[in-house]
Amino acid sequence: MASLNSIHHLKAFLGRLLGQRDLNTSTLVIPAGTCGRASGADLLIETARQEILDRGLSEKVLVRTTGCHGFCEMEPSVLVEPDRTFYPKADADSMVRIVDAVARGDVLEDLLFKSPETAQPIRSADDVPFFKGQNRTILSHNERVDPTSVETYIENGGYSAMVSVLEQGDPRWVVEEVKRSGLRGRGGAGFPTGLKWELLAKQPNGNGKFLVCNADEGDPGAYMDRSVLEGNPHSIIEGMLIGAFATGATEGIVYVRTEYPLAILNLKMALRQAYELGLLGDNILRTGLSFGISLVKGAGAFVCGEETAMIRSIEGKMGEPRQRPPFPVKRGIEGKPTLINNVETWANIPIIFRMGSEEYAKTGTNGNSGTKIFSLVGKVKNTGLVEVPMGITIKEIVYDIGGGPVGKVRIKAIQTGGPSGGCIPAERFDLPIDYDSLTQAGSMMGSGGMIVMDENTCMVDVARYFMNFLKDESCGKCFTCRKGTQRMFELLDDFSKGKGTLAQLDLLEELAQVVKDTTMCGLGQTAPNPVLSTLRYFRNEYLEHIEKARCPAGVCKELITYSINDKCVGCQACLKACAAGAITGEKKRQHVINPELCIKCGVCKSVCKVEAIDVA
Amino acid sequence: MINLFINGLPVSVEEGSTLLEAARFLGFPIPTLCHKDGLSPYGACRLCVVEIGEEPKAKLVSSCTYPAEEGLKVRTASSRVVRARRMVLELLLASCPQSKIIQDLASAHGIRQQRFKQEHEDCILCGLCVRMCQEQMMAKAIGFRSRGEKRSIGTPFDIKSEECRLCGGCMYVCPACQLRCTYTEPERPICGGCANLTPPCLEKRQFDDMMCFMDPCVACEIQKEG
Structure with missing residues (x-):
């Protein structure tokens, strides 16, 4: 790949790519993010490629592997372009049929997504209710871009935002645009991004400034940053380049958790491509802008998503927060001004400059x-x-x-x-x-x-689960966060075992309030939220646990017993499934659970077809 | 100079001063456990919290780490501060009931009972010993390990540190144990005078149990010399 020496070169490169682009050839788009691969996307890709080769269809049918499209429930799926036919939950056999149908220009009705109301097949992905209600400004790029190829990013409008920014040539205008867009930090606290950029731009540019992309996404069950990094890493690079131009930053760091191997791989590849193309490095496109991005892997501490802890972690120290002020924008990595934005925030930046800030601000x-x-x-x-x-x-x-x-x-x-x-x-x-x-x-x-x-979720158990997570993930520096989360967990654990008292409930509330008040960083200050919010809206459930030693949702193991009612037909399914050997009974007679042996795993309930298992 | 108000009184302090220094300059008492003049502020014990700003944006911050800001309004003993401080002390008492300093502080704040499950830990992880070792003794022989409830202080891999010069600075600054380990002075021991014969830190090989990171124990060394 030849290095691009000017904005003109980049535009010519884009022109060439667009000239070669063929939007009419049928393309099988297969999402292969971490989730897609886990559910079998690799096999689909292999099958599709093999089938196309075997049948000599490589001129007629193309394959594109992309990042996650978002519809996890239906993975692995196939999207056929250009008419956007959507085949959910595909397997190797259906893949062979899909290739065949696409080559013939046909649609396989039986494999299409079925409307949950009418059971009628829905052909286009855009008409599937899940996609229909969304406004996929960022995620739609995941469908169009092959994360391993910078060309697909560029031909879909990639780096055009950077070009427009460089052509405009005024950093202050860039900051103003971001401010006008009304973008707020997507990491959670919602600080206005433009304001943050302005603060960094105002810092004296003596020894350099840092831009950091926070990709230490640690919340259980949250993976939007992973999908963007895996599916569209160049959008982050472009966002950071625009940020560097606007703020005068000289170095960029992407802090990504080591549990995201595919994201790291794709990002590394994207960084190499950007360096090779001359989109990163010294004197980018001969505009005088110099900016490099490196990658730092986190070591699995949740707290390192907090910005001051992240800075220490990047410096190679123990990841624990410190008191702000001074804010990182004044004193960050190695004491230099540092700006930290979340992955999604960076991914929004190129979009703002492609749409224009006013157009962008119209959404929401x-x-x-x-x-x-x-x-x-x-x-x-x-x-x-x-x-x-x-x-x-x-x-x-x-x-x-x-x-x-x-x-x-x-x-x-x-x-x-x-x-x-x-x-x-x-x-x-x-x-x-x-x-x-x-x-x-x-x-x-x-x-x-x-x-x-x-209704099968117990709110006391939910609070207990999150507190268990937080007591392990608190860095332990602040006494109130370390001991507070431990003690809150202890109290919640008692409640879930029916051992709590009303006085303890008051103590929990008092403690939660103090932990919220007195801890140093965001982790501790928000740690009591699961307790406080469940207490606010679901106090009844706590009272049931304490006063009646009863778990209304049937979750807290110590408070529930499993029994078999007279709906039992004696099929022996539960008896065979019970790992503890707690169920006895003859065929076609009602079975019995021995509460002494029962470990309350719930497997009997899940195998029973006649709803004969009671939980109380 | 920076001008601010503490409990309504105006005060001017030098730039870079902390709220704790400013408050103590005026004579307002703020209890601390992890702060010591000469060691860098750490903000771990949360006892020194004060309330800054005005409702509805008022918040609590640790005064030992918060820099004095122009025009800032600080309250060192508002009801919110006192409530928080009492809870911190209750938590401390629930974990380290033997510490004389903690007992005294709790007593001074009118805490007569603690409502949690009683634990008998020694260390409150205030980090004074770590900073003493690093900043004043220039040894860096001990440090923090792990996080959350598993966090502890000790030498790397819990073996005798080659950096340790047996200065005893760590024990000297410790707010939780300094009154138990008394070297060889029988007139000051709390633990019954056994320090002269078999100091508790020798009975248990685990350093973090007794918060003495020195190997061999200083008490025995002094005795041998004697």
Whole structure:
């Protein structure tokens, strides 16, 4: 790959790529992010390639492997371009048929996505309810771009934002554009990005300044940053380049957690390509801009997502936060001014400059512009990554896009913002999703995790689960965070075993408030949120656990017993499945569970076809 | 000079001073456990929290690490501060009930009971010993390991450190154990005078148990010389 020496060169390169591009040839787009590969996308790719080779179709049918498209529930899937036919849950056999059909220009009705209401097949991906309700400004690039090829990024408009910025040539204008766009940090706290950039731009440029991309996404069940990094790494590079031009930063660092091997691989490849093309390095495109990006791998500490802890980790020290001020923008890595933005924030930057800030600000609500990616997981039909404009209600996400509850059970609450977020009850699902309303409701936007909970979820158990996570992940520097999370876990554990008292409930609330008040960094300050929000909306459940030693959702093991009712037909399915040997009974007679032996794993309930297992 | 208000009183301090220094300059008492003049501020014990700013944006910060800012309004003993401080002390008492310093502080704040499950730990991980060793003794023989509830202090791999010069500085600054380990002075021991014969740190080989990181124990060395 030849290095590009000027903006003109880059434009000519783009022209050449666009000239070669063929939008009419049928292309099998196979999402192969970490999730796709786990569910078998590799086999699909292999089968498709083999089939195309065997049948000599390489002129007629192309294959493109991309990052995750977001519809996890239907992985591995195939998207056929140009007519965007969507085949969910494909396997090797159906792949062979799909290749055949695409070569003939046919559509396989039986493999298409079926509408959940009418059971009618839906052909185009754009008409699938899950995709229909979204506004996929960022994620749509994951469908079009092959993350291992810079060419596919450029021919889809990549680096054009950087070109327009370089041609404009005024860093102050760039900062103003970002400010006008109303973009707020997507990492969770929602600090206005333009303002942050302005602060860094104002710092004296003596020994250099740092830009950091925070890709230490540690929330359980959240993976939007991973998908963007895996599927479209060049958008991060382009965003950081624009940031470097605007703020005068000289060095960039992507801090990515080591648990994301594919993201690291794709990012490394993208960085190499960018260096080879001369889009990174000294005197980029001969414009005088010099900027390099390196990659730092985190070692698996959740707290390193906090910016001051991340800075220490990048410096090679123990990852623990320090008191701000001084803010990183004044004193960051090695004492130099440092600006840290989240992956999704960086991915938004090129989009702002492609659309123009005014156009960008039209999406979303006033003060909360743009789109936000959420990872919708839990007890909901369509799990996956959902990109929606800010200000949409929780109801729309859970029911319209998410498809509502899985079985007949009612959805009870949604947990947003990861371990430090809170639970919002179903009665408040008309709440618009933006930074401020979520904080008011006692939760937070966080990086965008959304866990749907139904009536089979115990809120005490949820709080206990998150507190267990946080007590392990607290760095331990602050006494109130270390001991506070431990003690909160201890109390919640007692409640879940029916050993709690009302005085302890008051103590828990008092402690949670103090932990929120007195800890140093964001982790500790938000750590009590799971407790406080469940106490606020689901105090009844706590009281049931304490006063009646009963778990209404049937989750807390110490408080429930399994028994078999007279619906039992004596099929022996549960008897065979029980690992503890706790079930006895003859064929065609009602079985019995021995509570002494029962380990309450619930396998009997899951295998029973006649609903004969009671949990109380 | 930077002008700020502490509990309504105006005060001017030099740039770079902390709120703790400013408050102590005026004579307002703020309890601390992890702060010591001559060692860098760390902000771990959270006892020194003060309230800054005005409602609804008022918040608590640790005064030992927060720099004095122009026009800042600081309250060192508001109800929010006192409530927080009492809870911190209650937590401390629940974990390290034997420490004289913690007992005294708790008593001074009117705490007569603690409501958690009683633990008997020694170390509160204030990090004074680590900073003493690193910043004043220039040895860096001990440091923090692990995180969360597994966090502890010790020498690398828990073996005798070649950097350690047996100065005893770590024990001298320790707010939780300094009154238990008394070298060879029988008039000051708390633990019954056994320090002269078999100091507790020798009975247990694990250094982090007794917070004495020295091997061999200083007490025995002094005795041998004698």
